[in-house]
Amino acid sequence: MKIKRYKKVNKHLNFYVNNFGFRHPYQVLVDGTFCFAALNNKVNISDNIPRYLQGELKLLTTQCAVIEMENLGSKLSGALIVLKQYPVHKCGHEGKPIVASKCLLSMLGNCNPNHYIVASQDRDLQNNVRNLVGVPLLYLHGKTPVLEQPSKVSVEAAKDNLGGISMSERQTIEKLKLENGMVSDNRDKPKKKKKKGPNPLSCKKKKKQSVEGKVVKSGDRKVKRQKVRIPEHVREVLFNKKT
Numbered sequence: 001m002k003i004k005r006y007k008k009v010n011k012h013l014n015f016y017v018n019n020f021g022f023r024h025p026y027q028v029l030v031d032g033t034f035c036f037a038a039l040n041n042k043v044n045i046s047d048n049i050p051r052y053l054q055g056e057l058k059l060l061t062t063q064c065a066v067i068e069m070e071n072l073g074s075k076l077s078g079a080l081i082v083l084k085q086y087p088v089h090k091c092g093h094e095g096k097p098i099v100a101s102k103c104l105l106s107m108l109g110n111c112n113p114n115h116y117i118v119a120s121q122d123r124d125l126q127n128n129v130r131n132l133v134g135v136p137l138l139y140l141h142g143k144t145p146v147l148e149q150p151s152k153v154s155v156e157a158a159k160d161n162l163g164g165i166s167m168s169e170r171q172t173i174e175k176l177k178l179e180n181g182m183v184s185d186n187r188d189k190p191k192k193k194k195k196k197g198p199n200p201l202s203c204k205k206k207k208k209q210s211v212e213g214k215v216v217k218s219g220d221r222k223v224k225r226q227k228v229r230i231p232e233h234v235r236e237v238l239f240n241k242k243t
């Protein structure tokens with residue numbers, strides 16, 4: 001079971017490495033809900049999550065996430081202590097803190113240029129992350145960390161973004177190839193061959209068949225007709241027998 005889980009994680013992480021330029025050490029953006037769940041399930045984030053993701057991590061948070069936890073009171077003080085361990089990335093809301101889930105979303109932008117992995121138990125934030133391209137989602141299922149499989153949006157974007165090359169980049173590459181005659185040669189030759197190829201061959205076959213057929217058949221018919229022609233004396237005999 002464990003090996004299967006690690007293979008899954010590797011597969012998902014490789015998807016982001018190959019299609020969206022993720023590199024070690026991965027940056028994991030953690031919020032208070034994740035710390036709270038980890039504490040309740042006795043999961044040591046800084047031990048378990050790097051082991052699960054099989055590599056060095058930078059666990060990070062934002063000032064807004066910390067302030068939100070502070071405002072939620074003493075019940076969450078344990079989770080707050082965990083969250084405060086992590087370096088704070090600038091979110092642009094300094095002095096004017098906003099809701100943590102919105103703050104984390106603002107850190108991701110449209111296409112997650114800083115390659116964050118989002119670690120959160122917040123359902124709304126999770127749903128919003130699933131609608132973004134190239135954002136891995138990490139959460140705890142009980143004690144078990146889960147890196148969710150890439151969302152449909154990300155998979156579809158990856159199809160148009162093979163090997164980190166965008167569609168427009170691929171188009172310019174194809175244009176350059178055309179200008180240098182690399183593509184045009186390859187494309188024109190088979191077309192010309194196709195046009196020239198089938199016609200003469202088909203004509204030859206038809207000619208052979210038609211010529212042979214006519215000659216042989218006509219010859220056979222003539223021969224057969226000649227054979228069928230019965231000499232007169234034989235006819236007489238045959239007629240005599242019949243009559």
Ligand SMILES: [Zn+2]
Pocket residue numbers: 062063064065091092093094097098103104
């Ligand atoms: Zn913020």
